[in-house]
Amino acid sequence: MAIVQAARRKEKLAVMFLDIDRFKLVNDTYGHQVGDLLLRKFAARVRGCLRTGDTLARQGGDEFTALLPNIGNIEDAYVVADKIIEELRWPFLLGETQFLATTSIGIAVYPDNSTNAEELIRCADMAMYQVKAQGKNGYSAFLPDMHTAHLDRLSIENDLRKAVKEGNQFELYFQPQIDAECEKVVGVEALIRWRHPSAGMISPDVFIPIAEDTGLIITISDWVLREACAQLVRLKEEGFGELRLGVNLSAREFDRADLLERIRLPLDEFQIAPELLEIEITESLLMKDVENIVARVKHLRGTGVNISIDDFGTRYSSLNYLRRFSVSRIKIDQSFVRDLNRFSDSFAIIQAIVGIAKNFNLQLIAEGVESDHQVAIPRQLGCNEMQGYYFSRPLPSKQLIEFLRLSKEV
């Protein structure tokens, strides 16, 4: 109806697609009752930002659409979107808990983007996805090239589903971790590779976020854990029984209550001491600082499994979590190590991180060491382990065993 009217009066209208960021986390952590309450309060606040004559509707789940008839140009829609984002800077009070709920908003305009109602909503949806991909909590207008970007994502998603089902397209590589003093291999980090049947190797940077969004990450991580544990047994049979195994887990996994069980399963199956397993998590997980996550990480640590913080120093500046979570090791992000070659602050940053590790009684590993210089400096500063191309790139299972044999002889 609004389109018919706009056509008759030669006016423009905007469609907004809103999706609450990380809403699933609220439902999973606090239950659906709290989730529903948040939805209602969210809707009320958004409605308060709209003009008289605008319509807000719930699409389903945590998705809403807004119809903004009679706009002069897209900037009018931006004003409303700005207002919504601004309004969401204040937390919602649900029971005893305060929630910050941000939203991602996509905007499409009639007749610029389409003259068809369904198509307009689809365009707004695609624009919303773009905002999600770029870090959420914001808005974006629909751009024609989003059509192709969206298609790419969809086809990767489909192929990923197939790969997970068939299970023979993933491979595990292992990157050796070296003791800085004696240069012996002390551990390996398991890294997943996806060999797509037609597109070749697809980087984890591309498919892991999609796996996280679609929930496929759970099956993928289970595969990684099991495969990595199987490899650890193989290494033991070859005479390398003391190696530590690093496995990366996505923050998403910590939303689920069965995490411990899923980690325990392969350890039991292959009779691996939990102390040999080190779960690598990123700082962004700890930023959430949700009680549930604190409890899960602590519980995990209580079983003997080690926890390391990956990409340390890149995301979050508060050190509070080092105290709250019982972390065993921090991995100095490779960007700092790489910058050591140039004149930069990296030296001071690494020095500071070493100081933090010493004071919190944590182990340290420098990632991405590639040159003599990048090995010498962290070593001189007191970093006890290293990982990087200088020693070895990530290796397929067979080559890893060869590498270990050679380094044993040296």
Ligand SMILES: [Mg+2]
């Ligand atoms: Mg890692």
